[in-house]
Amino acid sequence: MNWVIPKRLKICDIRVGVVKTKHLAADESQYGRSHSFLKKIELDSNMSEQDNKNTFLHEWLHQVSDVFRLKLSEQTTSILAVNLHQMMGQLDVDVGE
Helix, strand or coil: CCCCCCCEEEECCEEEEEEEECCHHHHHCCCEEEECCCCEEEEECCCCHHHHHHHHHHHHHHHHHHHCCCCCCHHHHHHHHHHHHHHHHHHCCCCCC
């Protein structure tokens, strides 16, 4: 896919940083984390780019859910992230930094 994970993004007027952390998956059995209070998305730097893109979209959806108080379930978030990632690939979306 021709898009890159941004280092920062905005959800409405809220700025969210995106950082890669070493061994996040190994240490905590997760590929990423969404910190709404800290306005940060963490991704495991040891994961493949493909896995990080999937995880980024998943954690971004958690941020959106929190900002808009949507209360999306983990299952709904996962389904939406996978399908969004697939659609972006089909459209060859370039997000940029």
